[in-house]
Amino acid sequence: MSGMLAPLLSPVILFFVLGATAGFARSDLAIPEQIAKGLSLYLMAAIGLKGGIEVAEAGFSVDMLMAAIAGLALSCFLPLPVFWMLRRFGRLDRINAAAVSAHYGSVSVVTFVAGVEVLSSSGLPPQGYMVAVLALMETPAIVVGLMLARSGNREASTAGAGLLHETLLNGSVVLLSGSFLIGLIVGPEGFVSIAPVFESGFRGVLCLFLLDMGLVAARRLRGSRTLTARLAALAILMPIINGAIGIIVGTAVGLDVGTVSILGTLAASASYIAVPAAMRLALPEADPGLYLAMSLAVTFPFNITLGIPLYTLMATGLG
Amino acid sequence: MSGMLAPLLSPVILFFVLGATAGFARSDLAIPEQIAKGLSLYLMAAIGLKGGIEVAEAGFSVDMLMAAIAGLALSCFLPLPVFWMLRRFGRLDRINAAAVSAHYGSVSVVTFVAGVEVLSSSGLPPQGYMVAVLALMETPAIVVGLMLARSGNREASTAGAGLLHETLLNGSVVLLSGSFLIGLIVGPEGFVSIAPVFESGFRGVLCLFLLDMGLVAARRLRGSRTLTARLAALAILMPIINGAIGIIVGTAVGLDVGTVSILGTLAASASYIAVPAAMRLALPEADPGLYLAMSLAVTFPFNITLGIPLYTLMATGLG
Amino acid sequence: MSGMLAPLLSPVILFFVLGATAGFARSDLAIPEQIAKGLSLYLMAAIGLKGGIEVAEAGFSVDMLMAAIAGLALSCFLPLPVFWMLRRFGRLDRINAAAVSAHYGSVSVVTFVAGVEVLSSSGLPPQGYMVAVLALMETPAIVVGLMLARSGNREASTAGAGLLHETLLNGSVVLLSGSFLIGLIVGPEGFVSIAPVFESGFRGVLCLFLLDMGLVAARRLRGSRTLTARLAALAILMPIINGAIGIIVGTAVGLDVGTVSILGTLAASASYIAVPAAMRLALPEADPGLYLAMSLAVTFPFNITLGIPLYTLMATGLG
Amino acid sequence: MTDTGYRKIEILLDAPLVPRLVDIARQAGITGYTIFPTLGGAGQGGLWSEDLVAGADTKVLFWTVVSLDKAAALQDAVEPLLTAYGMVWVATAADVLRPGRF
Amino acid sequence: MTDTGYRKIEILLDAPLVPRLVDIARQAGITGYTIFPTLGGAGQGGLWSEDLVAGADTKVLFWTVVSLDKAAALQDAVEPLLTAYGMVWVATAADVLRPGRF
Amino acid sequence: MTDTGYRKIEILLDAPLVPRLVDIARQAGITGYTIFPTLGGAGQGGLWSEDLVAGADTKVLFWTVVSLDKAAALQDAVEPLLTAYGMVWVATAADVLRPGRF
Numbered sequence A, B, C: 001m002s003g004m005l006a007p008l009l010s011p012v013i014l015f016f017v018l019g020a021t022a023g024f025a026r027s028d029l030a031i032p033e034q035i036a037k038g039l040s041l042y043l044m045a046a047i048g049l050k051g052g053i054e055v056a057e058a059g060f061s062v063d064m065l066m067a068a069i070a071g072l073a074l075s076c077f078l079p080l081p082v083f084w085m086l087r088r089f090g091r092l093d094r095i096n097a098a099a100v101s102a103h104y105g106s107v108s109v110v111t112f113v114a115g116v117e118v119l120s121s122s123g124l125p126p127q128g129y130m131v132a133v134l135a136l137m138e139t140p141a142i143v144v145g146l147m148l149a150r151s152g153n154r155e156a157s158t159a160g161a162g163l164l165h166e167t168l169l170n171g172s173v174v175l176l177s178g179s180f181l182i183g184l185i186v187g188p189e190g191f192v193s194i195a196p197v198f199e200s201g202f203r204g205v206l207c208l209f210l211l212d213m214g215l216v217a218a219r220r221l222r223g224s225r226t227l228t229a230r231l232a233a234l235a236i237l238m239p240i241i242n243g244a245i246g247i248i249v250g251t252a253v254g255l256d257v258g259t260v261s262i263l264g265t266l267a268a269s270a271s272y273i274a275v276p277a278a279m280r281l282a283l284p285e286a287d288p289g290l291y292l293a294m295s296l297a298v299t300f301p302f303n304i305t306l307g308i309p310l311y312t313l314m315a316t317g318l319g
Numbered sequence D, E, F: 001m002t003d004t005g006y007r008k009i010e011i012l013l014d015a016p017l018v019p020r021l022v023d024i025a026r027q028a029g030i031t032g033y034t035i036f037p038t039l040g041g042a043g044q045g046g047l048w049s050e051d052l053v054a055g056a057d058t059k060v061l062f063w064t065v066v067s068l069d070k071a072a073a074l075q076d077a078v079e080p081l082l083t084a085y086g087m088v089w090v091a092t093a094a095d096v097l098r099p100g101r102f
């Protein structure tokens, strides 16, 4: 497993550790908010393009369809066991449990990116179409989470059509899918002239972005008032379980080991951008301090450091 | 003409289309304001440097002087027919017609950049000195526009010396001309060490910037309350007429086809940064919602997609 | 000395001159604040990484220890003569003299970066470990400055433990040392994949950052109400004296000419980020308009243009 | 200052909830408003400060100047939601110019 | 709150017009003011939100605390321009400390 | 508007001094506040505008809604520091909802 842990010493992860350390030590180091937002838009455009170009080269395939179906199914059904665990072991009320479960059914773009980096540098590059699967997996869990919130409780607030629109046309979904399409259209030749920005610059920008993620995660963890030990433990246990489920499903539908690993990583990851915004709107009674602390301050750091090697190991074992 | 339209499938234009689509669909995708401002400053520094270096290599020439005179003349006289059309067919009052005509006499930096990209990839690269012509063409139309506003109306507000200062030392003029001078001084050898940022990065950054321009243009168009169908039609007709005039003038003074095409593009383009700010100050009674909708939401998208190939075609036909 | 002045025509310095010119001419050119902050974080991460990787390659040495001790000693003792000069020739009261002397004992990261650029392109590259010395020299002068403020004046406000924490965990110290450590850990091979951002991009980004520094310095100089001619003269004299002391100390402990030059540059430079913030907190009675005008609007431009060649000349003469 | 019958109402709320509040305000007859950014703050829910990653709990200030009757209508509509939405409401007596607009 | 004779005046206006307003305020004897950013808003002219490209119709808040007489002088100077410049004016009675300054 | 016994207090101060003011406010029993950014301004110390490089004299607005007694306690604690810290203090009578919180 030492080979699997080697990525922990990559600059990308070390910058995350630096940020987290600075955040815990209460350093005043801070990445300006708009810069961080800009970096995350760049990362999404870059992975969208990359995925699209890879698919333009490799062509469409049955695997791709299987992966899409698997991803959709995971995003729809993973909230259910999560909800149950949160109610039973996490002792959360229905509304908060539903809100958190929507986060864990959805996915984290940065965890995906980190996973692709690790897998590619370990000789197990996932298929390019997984970017499209990522985009597909962002939203279904939101709907499932809302249904869980309403079940047995007619009063839970509802957002209706507005929310559906907002969710489907969510900025990250649009940018990911749009860049994926652009990549498909322009193909490898069209990409050459923009590659210095979107390809050569990628890992360096990722370092700076993860520096910020480390700072933010540490501050969230320090500042959280409602994160109990039980919930923190669940925020590590749930991704392991979801990751395992994702890996089993991915292996069952016949994907290659790298692609299975990243599907597991997606299943294990929890959203901290699109879903929180949607939940704040649709379930304002739920506590944003709680769902952000769990997904951003516990699950994300766990996945980025220990989780990804673990899922890769599982996928390799099964594959 | 299909070859001429090929650039429409370049990543740069596709990102513009993505942004416009997201904007029309009311996606919440948004580029942070300061990032967009930063990208535009970068683009201006980069094209200024590039132009300066090209002139450092090619040396000064009579063509350069002719192009400068042609550009200045266009910027001074184009507002007159525009004003007349806006009054007569657009049914605008004097103040608003004057404000809009200043926009169409001035130029759009990003349209210029897109034009250079398209022409270079079509084997018709314009001369480097056109960056200096671009800078020269930014401000005269403002003065002409104000004179049009005042003619026959002594009461139109005036800004006087303050405005002249503000216009001549306008950020984009200073940055364009300053970078052009720096390029002239350092020449190709001095440029080597900064080329990875200002040259290799150029097209990728342009993609991100045009993504934002698409979003902004679509939102402006959607949000506009005063843009009539007549005015929208004029916002497409006027650039075609202005472009044709520019191309005739450029061909008459003996410039090469690529350079004529970009001069036509400059004539056809309408300002949406420097002139709106100057008009808000000098003619506060004019409606900013109107002149921004025309220049930014109609003329800019038209030029960037269909206009540039059209002007190139005209220039090739004449040349 | 003409060879020494050649760097004045490098794009980096020319962009600074462009910014300063625009600032004096009251152009509205402005780099958005968050972009400038982002660029400065990038520069610190990049020089930290670069230093760490150079030390990873060269290994630890006695020189490194000597340079560290020399840097620490300079940062502790330079405030004393500065304080004396400010009181005696500058006619400043105790509190303001103490605040300013803390700035001159500390260092300026961007002056360091510009110095390394100039020295490297003159064939005198300083040792990589000087980045660590830079980080060491940022904070001691703050403590010395506060002791000077309090000496003979029990009432001067004090910030105590909070300030110490804030100073040691200051963002720039953390980012510089953290990136240095990451560079040490990943070494040259680990750096390859992030080099396009942190190495190739460096000088271009530095151009944009110095454009902003020029604007800010010019505005500060124009807007200052308390900067007397005497103080402005001291803001040029003091760096020359401090630079000479640094060069003598560096030569005495046996460092090479390039490294001595950069040590002199560090000694001559004055902080305008970390120390002002600390002084605003610890000595709120001191005038921030004054210490920022001296360090940022006079000393910084002097060092970046004439100072660095001068210190290099001194070091070469002594070495 | 005689009470001219206008109120400046400031409501601090989470950014994602703004469209919802705008709808509510429109139903109360209010069509003019301005949104201001914030940098951070503290309350019963602890300290927070802007962070990019999750805009979900970033606060903004909804700022509107209205006549007394619209102020009352807005208060009636917003009051039941204050706790669930975690909003802070402040109203101040204000003098306006061009009063017909508000 | 007894009226201490001070007003906090807030004027919402387009960013390019700020230097003009500052001049007007100076003529009314006002030298202290602060400018705040906004994120967006809506009014008779429709919805707007910050966009980089054209700062021309980006709004900012001019915020100044002044004595009653300066407030009146500013009001007289600004009132005729309100409509042409599309400004929103709000004045509130305010308590200050160190009153001599304002 | 009957005085409901609440005040909105706005204090303009240099960004590095915020933690200090937050401490002082806490000692006056105030735990809820919000910080707003500024773009620039002018006063006796001349014109300033945001610049990245040195955040040391960037101003922010400390904004808090409190009951009368807390307002008085904050005023007592802050008043002696106003000049040294270069702060601007403004208090306005304010109506709140959920008054128990403030």
Ligand SMILES: Nc1ncnc2c1ncn2[C@@H]1O[C@H](COP(=O)(O)O)[C@@H](O)[C@H]1O
Residues within 6 Å of the ligand: D012, D040, D041, D042, D043, D044, D045, D046, D047, D048, D059, D086, D088, F031, F032, F033, F034, F035, F063, F064, F065, F066, F102
């Ligand atoms: N009394 C107050 N004055 C000003 N802002 C407040 C006050 N109470 C709460 N806030 C703001 O509202 C946010 C949420 O408050 P809370 O719901 O108490 O956590 C805080 O983070 C502050 O930004």
Ligand SMILES: Nc1ncnc2c1ncn2[C@@H]1O[C@H](COP(=O)(O)O)[C@@H](O)[C@H]1O
Residues within 6 Å of the ligand: D031, D032, D033, D034, D035, D063, D064, D065, D066, D102, E012, E040, E041, E042, E043, E044, E045, E046, E047, E048, E059, E086, E088
């Ligand atoms: N009643 C109001 N309260 C607060 N802001 C307003 C109000 N009316 C207008 N505004 C602001 O002023 C801008 C211009 O208003 P208008 O001129 O009515 O389009 C709007 O976009 C809002 O930001």
Ligand SMILES: Nc1ncnc2c1ncn2[C@@H]1O[C@H](COP(=O)(O)O)[C@@H](O)[C@H]1O
Residues within 6 Å of the ligand: E031, E032, E033, E034, E035, E063, E064, E065, E066, E102, F012, F040, F041, F042, F043, F044, F045, F046, F047, F048, F059, F086, F088
């Ligand atoms: N009367 C005022 N109204 C609003 N803001 C003010 C006022 N006086 C001063 N300021 C702000 O406080 C800052 C410092 O003021 P001063 O200490 O007078 O230089 C100024 O730059 C303004 O931003």
Ligand code: NA
Residues within 6 Å of the ligand: A078, A103, A104, A105, A106, A107, A242, A266, A267, A268, A269, A270, A271
């Ligand atoms: Na998941």
Ligand code: NA
Residues within 6 Å of the ligand: B078, B103, B104, B105, B106, B107, B242, B266, B267, B268, B269, B270, B271
């Ligand atoms: Na034109």
Ligand code: NA
Residues within 6 Å of the ligand: C078, C103, C104, C105, C106, C107, C242, C266, C267, C268, C269, C270, C271
């Ligand atoms: Na020094």
